Structure formats: C-alpha cells, structure tokens
Amino acid sequence: MNYNWDWAVFFKSTGIGEEIYLHWFMSGLLWTLALSLCGWLIALLLGSLLGTMRTLPNRWLAGIGSAYVSLFRNVPLLVQLFVWYFLIPDILPESMQTWLKQDLSPEVSGFLIVTLCLGLFTAARVCEQVRTGIEALPRGQRQAAAALGLTTAQTYRRVLLPQAFRIVIPPLTSEFLNIIKNSSVASLVGLMELLAQTKQTGEFTANLFEAFTMATLIYFTVNMGVMFTMSRLERKLRVPGLIALGGK
C-alpha cells in the first residue's frame, strides 16, 4: 500500500478562522458524549421502571412492559431512528411541529430526536437486564419483606432493587458501552457527532486513515473509561461476605 501517513493533519487549519481539524473531533466527541449520556439517563430510568413492572403481580403492568420490549427490541435501531426523525415529526400536532422544525435549531431538534430514540431503544434492553436481576433473587426475599409488613413499593425500593442492580451491573455496563457506540447512527441524520466529524475530516483532507484511527482511539478511550468507572462502582457496592451480589 502506498499511503502517505500524515499525523500532523489534525493540527492543520480547516480554513475556517483559527479552527484546526482537532477541534472538529473535540466538538464531535462532545456531541457523542451528550447524546450517549442523555440517552443513557432515559434508558436507565425508563428501563428500570419497565423491568420492575414486568415482575409485578399486576398483569396489566407486566403486559405493558413486555409489549414495550417486543416492539423496541425487535426493530433495528436505524429503522427506529428514521421513523423518529423523518416520520414522527410530521404526525405531531401543528404547534409541536412548528416548535420542533422552526423554533429550535436543526442541531437541537436533531439532538432531541436522536437522544429520545437511543434512550427508548436501550430502555428495552435495560428493562430485560433489570427484570432478570429481580428474578434471580430468591423468592423468599420477597416473602420475608412482605412478612415484615413492607408494602410492594417498599419491598422493591429497599430489598429487591438494591440487590438486583448489584447483580446486573456487568450487563448494564455493556448496555452503557452500546449506547455510546450506537450514538454514531446520529451521523446519518446530519448530527455532527464524532463519526460525522471523522467522515467530514476524511473528505476535506483525504487523510481517511488518520481520521478513522483517531475516531477509533477516541471511542476506545471513552469506553475504557466507562468500563473502569463501572467496575469501580461495582467494587464500591460490593456486599461483604457475599459472592452472588458482587462480594468476595
């Protein structure tokens, strides 16, 4: 292969003011982080709620949870994104359409839509993790809590969920990493996150290899950081005297 590597490309001017290509990557990284973190917040809250619902004795609530999972887990992420981005806005009430399409800048409205899409998609997966975490607990825990007079809500809040979350930290870490990687689909609807900036740099400079090497390194570093943080969290929450709940 005859390719002229040029790592200095990141420090070259983009031709816009003082800007260099590295700035594009930093701005892309910030969008990627914002999308992933906001999406993760939605996924974690909604997923925990749905996962809890799936384990409740109430059939209606459990049914809603499992219908949600069926819908959001069985349709490809890209299809979901295109539906949210291209179709849903057109069926919104007039006032909301005006707000989304005219009042907000395209960047912000795109960000909101992609965040929502990522959050709802990942919530289905978080839901299943949380559900399995709760179901992995001995039945007697629920009975013991009930026998002490705790209500169902108290039982979940104080007894079941604290244990279930400890069990599912490792799979939840995977989902967290997934949402960061999945946020790259935003590049397909014009949001200038990390992948979009990478492609743009490649096209402007013809230094595709350097650009994608940089993107790879950034995604890798961010995800390693998340893994490290989550395993520290896991250690911190470790229960003394217990292996099953992440103890030793």
Next chain:
Amino acid sequence: MIEIKNVSKWYGSFQVLKDCSTHVSKGEVVVVCGPSGSGKSTLIKCVNGLEAIQQGEILVNTTKVNDPKTNLPKLRSHVGMVFQHFELFPHLSITDNLCLAQVEVLGRGKEEAREKGLALLDRVGLKAHADKFPGQLSGGQQQRVAIARALAMGPYCMLFDEPTSALDPEMINEVLDVMVELAQEGMTMMVVTHEMGFARKVANRVIFMDQGQIIEDTTKEEFFGSPRSERAQQFLSKILHHCN
C-alpha cells in the same frame, strides 16, 4: 389468636390443603409436623397471607386474613415470621436488617429502632456482630438474627416455617434454645418443624398433617403417648427412631 376454619387451597387442579381447621390460642405453642409435601409450610404461610386460600377463613386476632379489604402489610407487621432459609437481606448490615421494617413500617425513629434492634440482638447472643453482613455469619447465627428481626416488630404471635431444617446439626440447638426461651416467656407460636425434642419440651399441642389434611390435632401428651392415626404412628416411629 389464630383461627383456621375449613381452609382449602389449590395449585391449579392440585389440592394442597383439604378442609383444614385448627386454632392457636394466646400464649399457646403449637407444633405442626408431617412428611414433606403434606402442606404444613403452605398452611403456615396462609396465616399471614403469603399464600392465598380459595376456601374457608383465617382470622388473626379477629382480623380476617383472606378478606380483600384487610390491610395485609399492617396485619403482617404484627405477625412475626421466621423462614427455613433465614431470608435476611444480604445487602444490609445486621443492624439495618433489624431496623428496616421498624422504621419503614412502624415509623419508629432511627435511634429508637437501633436501640430496640440491638437489645434483641443481645438477647439472641449476637451483639458483637451488629455491624457485620448476613453473609459473614453462620446459618445458626443468621437464623437467630432473623428471629430478633421478627421480634423487633413487637409481634403478637410468631410463625416458624422449618426454622432449623437448613442448618448444620451443630447449629440447630442454638436456634432451638432461643425458641424455647421465647415459648417459656409466653409467646404465641405456630411452629412447623421436625424437631420432636422441641415439641416435647414446649409444645402445648401437636398438629400432624398428611396429604394436605390435618390428621391429628391433640395435646402433646396424647400425641407422643398414643397417636390415634396409623399414619402418625408410622411417621413418629420413623423420625423418633434415632432419638430414643
């Protein structure tokens, strides 16, 4: 205190309890025994509504357990229960295990709950372990904590569901000692157990169950003297075989 009237229960088409009737009076200790699968654990779990019944009626202190209008959490907070597998909450320290329901259910202050909890922990001989976690205690110690946890709620009766069945032999006595002491102090107790030594020592009545039915419901003296049913005689001869 506890009235069980013509109670029947089905799991699908399988009938686990067949027209069971009995009672436990205030201050009485009633031991429920019988072969495995005879429905004794199911029966005791019906008393505080952990298992639903399809027919009959259960009253605890004149409150009807199987009435949809009954506030079950409130009723349960006054009925202590000890489980075969202890069921301490593994993510909470021993002290927090003792305090959780006192604070959440009874609305006691943290300090009051802690004092009460520690006093009971002392009573079961485990005060030194207050800051440990359940996983750091032996089975016998965990079960004693579980008893203290139930007592902390100030129950008017206690249900024991095979409290020593999951224990190593050398730990059984430390748990039975606590239970004997409780019985001698006048606690109303319904105890599912195979520990006939315990029954002999403190029980007022013994109930023998087989295949979902109450076959014998007699005084301890009569039960150990001459059980009327052949099934109970067989059962006794098998489990007393090694004790005598």
